[in-house]
Amino acid sequence: xxxxxxxxxxxxxxxxxxxxxxxxxxxxxxxxxxxxxxxxxxxxxxxxxxxxxxxxxxxxxxxxxxxxxxxxxxxxxxxxxxxxxxxxxxxxxxxxxxxxxxxxxxxxxxxxxxxxx
Amino acid sequence: xxxxxxxxxxxxxxxxxxxxxxxxxxxxxxxxxxxxxxxxxxxxxxxxxxxxxxxxxxxxxxxxxxxxxxxxxxxxxxxxxxxxxxxxxxxxxxxxxxxxxxxxxxxxxxxxxxxxxx
Numbered sequence: 001x002x003x004x005x006x007x008x009x010x011x012x013x014x015x016x017x018x019x020x021x022x023x024x025x026x027x028x029x030x031x032x033x034x035x036x037x038x039x040x041x042x043x044x045x046x047x048x049x050x051x052x053x054x055x056x057x058x059x060x061x062x063x064x065x066x067x068x069x070x071x072x073x074x075x076x077x078x079x080x081x082x083x084x085x086x087x088x089x090x091x092x093x094x095x096x097x098x099x100x101x102x103x104x105x106x107x108x109x110x111x112x113x114x115x116x117x
Numbered sequence: 118x119x120x121x122x123x124x125x126x127x128x129x130x131x132x133x134x135x136x137x138x139x140x141x142x143x144x145x146x147x148x149x150x151x152x153x154x155x156x157x158x159x160x161x162x163x164x165x166x167x168x169x170x171x172x173x174x175x176x177x178x179x180x181x182x183x184x185x186x187x188x189x190x191x192x193x194x195x196x197x198x199x200x201x202x203x204x205x206x207x208x209x210x211x212x213x214x215x216x217x218x219x220x221x222x223x224x225x226x227x228x229x230x231x232x233x234x235x
Contacts, residue, residue: 004159037226044121045160045208045226091159103212103222104150104173107159 002027002094006108013082014116020067021077021111023092031097034068035105036077040088048090051075053097079113087115119143121227123209129233130199137195138230142211149192150224151184152208153177160208166192167214199234206231 003026013019025034036048051059051068058066063083067076079086089112093105122141130136142149147168152160163182164174168189178184181199186192196203210224 006159044228047223047225050223093159103148103214103224104162104165105152105160105224106162109157109159 002106004108006111008111010112012114018080023075025073025094033095034075035093037091038088084115123227123230127231135197140192140209146211146213148212150210154206201234204234
């Protein structure tokens with residue numbers, strides 16, 4: 001079974017600064033997807049960024065980018081130019097691409113990001 | 118596209134009562150997922166439907182839990198004889214399967230139903 005570990009329960013960043021959230025995972029599979037989801041307080045979870053394991057190039061979505069290290073099974077999220085609206089719980093998630101398995105997501109325990117003025 | 122909706126948003130019940138939650142996925146999404154999220158934890162997979170067929174159930178889904186998706190549209194999750202340990206946020210997500218092995222399938226989440234069992 002796959003596991004996802006987020007070792008930072010809370011992080012804080014000043015507005016306009018850069019912050020990196022860590023995620024490691026354990027799997028024996030070679031093909032999979034990794035995701036970062038954002039869950040603002042009392043609001044629904046939304047996808048921030050996704051990474052296909054077969055791609056060596058790190059995914060980027062505007063101010064959000066990842067550092068995907070497949071051999072190390074590491075998948076960190078970098079938020080540049082942090083904004084107050086970035087304050088939320090961030091979840092790292094894994095999805096298997098093995099034939100016959102459901103496309104369920106396996107989540108980490110989350111990192112609460114605070115953005116200060 | 119109005120997104121995934123869930124009803125009710127909050128539910129307080131007494132131990133031993135039955136509760137039912139509803140999820141309306143994004144129209145034309147053929148996949149629907151239920152997850153459970155307890156305080157301080159990430160969501161945990163409960164069950165998954167492709168159209169009306171329930172294709173996978175987690176071991177977390179005890180026999181007190183049942184989910185249906187008649188006609189492949191909305192889904193209901195029922196918990197019978199609720200226990201205090203059932204208190205959690207129940208999240209629904211939907212997606213449109215496509216491409217080889219799911220391709221770039223993205224799960225869109227609803228706002229959740231927060232259940233409190235007294």
